[in-house]
Amino acid sequence: MIEPIDLRQPRHGTPPKLQVEQLSKSFGSSSGSVQALAPFDLSVEAGDFLCVVGPSGCGKTTLLNIVAGFESPTSGSVYVDGKPVTGPGADRGVVFQQGALFNWMTILDNVAFGPRSTGFSQSVARQKAMELLELVGLSAFAKKYPYQLSGGMQQRVGIARALANNPQMLLMDEPFAALDQQTRELLQEEIRSIWQRTNKTILWITHSIEEALLLATHIIVMTARPGRTKASFVSPFARSSDPHVASSMEFAAAKRTIFQLLRGEAKQAQQMEEVP
Numbered sequence: 001m002i003e004p005i006d007l008r009q010p011r012h013g014t015p016p017k018l019q020v021e022q023l024s025k026s027f028g029s030s031s032g033s034v035q036a037l038a039p040f041d042l043s044v045e046a047g048d049f050l051c052v053v054g055p056s057g058c059g060k061t062t063l064l065n066i067v068a069g070f071e072s073p074t075s076g077s078v079y080v081d082g083k084p085v086t087g088p089g090a091d092r093g094v095v096f097q098q099g100a101l102f103n104w105m106t107i108l109d110n111v112a113f114g115p116r117s118t119g120f121s122q123s124v125a126r127q128k129a130m131e132l133l134e135l136v137g138l139s140a141f142a143k144k145y146p147y148q149l150s151g152g153m154q155q156r157v158g159i160a161r162a163l164a165n166n167p168q169m170l171l172m173d174e175p176f177a178a179l180d181q182q183t184r185e186l187l188q189e190e191i192r193s194i195w196q197r198t199n200k201t202i203l204w205i206t207h208s209i210e211e212a213l214l215l216a217t218h219i220i221v222m223t224a225r226p227g228r229t230k231a232s233f234v235s236p237f238a239r240s241s242d243p244h245v246a247s248s249m250e251f252a253a254a255k256r257t258i259f260q261l262l263r264g265e266a267k268q269a270q271q272m273e274e275v276p
């Protein structure tokens, strides 16, 4: 069963891993201003796996970009470990929908790039990179170039690269959206096992309710644009050892609950798009 939970305030006495306070974002354009995010609060504790679902265009990527430090908010603040986010940092590793790898570098050097930029020697950076390629099952491909790998393998390199600076937080923007169902399921298992082994805090954006239920300890459903939290839940399935958990009645009921919440918002998002 998923249970409603208030994720606006820290749940423990200590500062949370991530705190979003009255965050909003508007984009200006020649045809006017678009409000992507309405002011909202969000608190993520260390070790949480938070999935964000919401209708298309509700500001999910904008939220992730602000937490990553790629965009600045219009109002409000973001804190990681109690410190304000003012730009990108090695404490947050980002994985995008497409691998976004450097095509002119080998897989090994793609993963070694982060440690190299933070001052490690080439041999130490490559050693770290090799360990991570082992973690994602790609050590045999270390000398290949990105174009020689399948989409799923490239995403695994993207994950290894995001882990290379040993960030406490992983920010993942629909990382498996472009993959076929089978590859996606394999990588979901892999990321679940990496999360269980490393206890990283993960902020994961997805359009897939099933993916959110399989991976997340917490789920937020966002409203149509301007996005803010419509509902938040604590979810038990990511910690389940039952390999058939997705076939259970509880899973189906949880899926229905989130689907119904999302459907209302998706309709509203569609109506907004239809307005000339």
Ligand SMILES: Nc1ncnc2c1ncn2[C@@H]1O[C@H](COP(=O)(O)OP(=O)(O)OP(=O)(O)O)[C@@H](O)[C@H]1O
Binding pocket: 027, 028, 029, 034, 035, 036, 054, 055, 056, 057, 058, 059, 060, 061, 062, 063, 225
């Ligand atoms: N750089 C930008 N300039 C202008 N408008 C932008 C910019 N980035 C995002 N937007 C607008 O802000 C809104 C939110 O976009 P965002 O990409 O964050 O939504 P999303 O929920 O991630 O969408 P999707 O699920 O379709 O990927 C959209 O209306 C989008 O067009």
